[in-house]
Amino acid sequence: MRRAIVQNLRTFRRPTPRKAIKSLRISGPNNVVFQRSIASRNLRPLHSSMQFRRLSAPLALGVGAGAIYYAYQNNAAGTSANAATTAASLSGSQARGYTSTPSAAYATSSSSPVSGLEPDQVPEAVRKALIVEQGQLFTAQIPADVPISKETDSSGRKVLEMLTPDQAAAKLRKNEESYLVNRGEGVVRYDVVQIPSNDPIEDDHVEKIVEVPGSTAAAEPGKTSSDWMFWGVFDGHAGWTTSAKLRETLVSYVARELNTTYKAALQDPKLTYPTADSVDAAIKSGFVKLDHDIVHDSVQKVLKAQSKRVAAELLAPALSGSCALLSFYDSRSKELRVACTGDSRAVLGRRGSSGKWTATALSQDQTGGTPSEDARLRAEHPNEPYVTMNGRILGGLEPSRAFGDAVYKWTKETQDKMKKSFFGRTASKHLKTPPYVTAEPVVTTTKVDPAQGDFVVLATDGLWEMLSNEEVVGLVGQWLEKQASASKTSTSTASWLQSWFSTQKASLPVDHHDDGAEGGQRAPIRQQQWGVESGKDERFVVEDKNAATHLVRNALGGKDKDMISALLTLPSPYSRRYRDDLTVQVIFFGNGESTGNVELNKEASATASNGVEGVKAKL
Structure with missing residues (x-):
């Protein structure tokens, strides 16, 4: 329930609306395909490459600081390789990109899909993964035969496999x-x-x-x-x-x-x-x-x-x-x-x-922001200017x-x-x-x-x-x-x-x-x-x-x-x-x-x- 016991939760819950999503295909090891989701104010509809369904806008609107980190490991080759991710800072109005480099990183850019990975090279059998990193949200496609490791290094990076449509249903x-x-x-x-x-x-x-x-x-x-x-x-x-x-x-x-x-x-x-x-x-x-x-x-x-x-x-x-x-x-x-x-x-x-x-x-x-409820509370508690504050009772609880x-x-x-x-x-x-x-x-x-x-x-x-x-x-x-x-x-x-x-x-x-x-x-x-x-x-x-x-x-x-x-x-x-x-x-x-x-x-x-x-x- 949307309750503001913590004062800054209101800010988290109501960020500035974002109207579009940009997508980026990146070639990483093991034919892992990453999709970059960037919140933007551009009102024009943007489409991802043919390998992907477009990640919807809400999934690019992470707020606050996240605590889950994700990476991928290929045990078949006997070595670990963690793919780079790109992200958008979703708490500000301007997107920024960065690269995570735990053991093996791959440079990214915000240009067109990276060359070197043609459509026919994308594996037919894939699984989708969801990545949350410091408040940003990503999806990725990984081949069906690539295992997912829950713990990959001392920093506790984890993986979360995205539910399939049938599992979601x-x-x-x-x-x-x-x-x-x-x-x-x-x-x-x-x-x-x-x-x-x-x-x-x-x-x-x-x-x-x-x-x-x-x-x-x-x-x-x-x-x-x-x-x-x-x-x-x-x-x-x-x-x-x-x-x-x-x-x-x-x-x-x-x-x-x-x-x-x-x-x-x-x-x-x-x-x-x-x-x-x-x-x-x-x-x-x-x-x-x-x-x-x-x-x-x-x-x-x-x-x-x-x-x-x-x-x-x-x-x-x-x-x-x-x-x-x-x-x-x-x-x-x-x-x-x-x-x-x-x-x-x-x-x-x-x-x-x-x-x-x-x-x-x-x-x-x-709520404290409902005009009739605000008027009632102020009539019941005269000379108390903080009876409702920012639409909340005493500045804390939202329902009146x-x-x-x-x-x-x-x-x-x-x-x-x-x-x-x-x-x-x-x-x-x-x-x-x-x-x-x-x-x-x-x-x-x-x-x-x-x-x-x-x-x-x-x-x-x-x-x-x-x-x-x-x-x-x-x-x-x-x-x-x-x-x-x-x-x-x-x-x-x-x-x-x-x-x-x-x-x-x-x-x-x-x-x-x-x-x-x-x-x-x-x-x-x-x-x-x-x-x-x-x-x-x-x-x-x-x-x-x-x-x-x-x-x-x-x-x-x-x-x-x-x-x-x-x-x-x-x-x-x-x-x-x-x-x-x-x-x-x-x-x-x-x-x-x-x-x-x-x-x-x-x-x-x-x-x-x-x-x-x-x-x-x-x-």
Whole structure:
């Protein structure tokens, strides 16, 4: 998650955009072919030589200082030969080249491809390698019979073989899950995927369907119960413990508050259904109570126990933090509520009169840079000029609403006590009148029309850094068209898809642009960083059966398989300079078959091969 605990991380994450890539073939020993990637401000499209796919712009935009070094060794000849590399300084505006010479170096230049290596001399069987050296990024092609050595000399130079497109696809799909909701209650399917960048991943997610008896929530005529359906994504920062806590407990806290509210409405002779304000208040109450337990009750329990083991267990979710985006769908009212704490985002896709989709944001990014949040914080903390600084709370934390993050909620006295007796962090020098961060969400309500096939995408900010609201909705619409076209011989799945579409269009089927700019939503900064032009639909591709995986694939490069492979090859923590943890949920509304169960959709779930059984809907 993009969090500025370290002040200069902001500079790393938002370098000046580079718009083009130059490539260079260099002849080295063992027929190793290197590709030079140079960031440039030249807006003209540049192409690499015929031996290579062009390395995409983001792969040339290394920032900060790297710690991984790479070299190549040919054991067949019994000697080591390390090839020279050329690089661009990506932290400045002017590219520079240099040569690395551990044992055998080869001079390079920035002119045309080096003579002496004709196209027909390039080995047919090659592997690709990814090289990161002091913040610069390269690719290279090496013959299939040349071994790669992990340790080549005393300086600890290492090699990293680039994932093949098939390996990259397998990594994309490793954590994908899809479920068919055959309950006839307005939801037909939901797809989920997670791609880690941090190790371990700091994101988490939850999906739960609760069958509610009519004694709690008045059911529709002819029915004895209704469904409460929950989906949530949790974007952790400074650790994974807070997001894991939310996965385990947030739905239960909210469901208890809703249960009380719905029962109270049934006891009122003037009501058959709770008011909208009371439902919103119940959701907010569930959020706030859980955060109070995490941040404040944990302190009382630790002080009572006087045990560092207990402190380590209870204080971890308080000292780390997490944003939370929780959606609640009531099958009786057909209302979808989205509760947002932080900067994860929900977007609704709905078909317009033209047959294309419209994109509507259902949440607002809540950061210190959001005008409404900045105004709220300054009103709550008058005469504190540093309450927001550079778009961050007290100059440190970016989200203005979050669970945990006790250093922005505890008094200085509590922080000093915890740090002295157990452990903790140093309070900000600007801390005066905490709390500065709240877990109370902003709740929006949308009437869903299952007959029209609405869908909702919930995702952590790792996705929205790469794609706009319009692109996300258009990509799901494109995916739906492809699935409808490909599933004409299928049974139940085809019925709700084919009723919408007849032909597949080449461009993204979106006719309304809602990027949320006026609502405080940020533009995709990775597109700016990588030099990707928005609105270029030809860069997208449909290759996945899981809609969430489809979104992530196109966020990471789409048709540019080199870009996808390189971004997924980089290990943690270096990958965080290029991409964040990614968690995406796509919920499809529709009038599907009613069988009473939620079934694993084996066609779009990686876990299907592991023998995972269908999931019961009742909790």
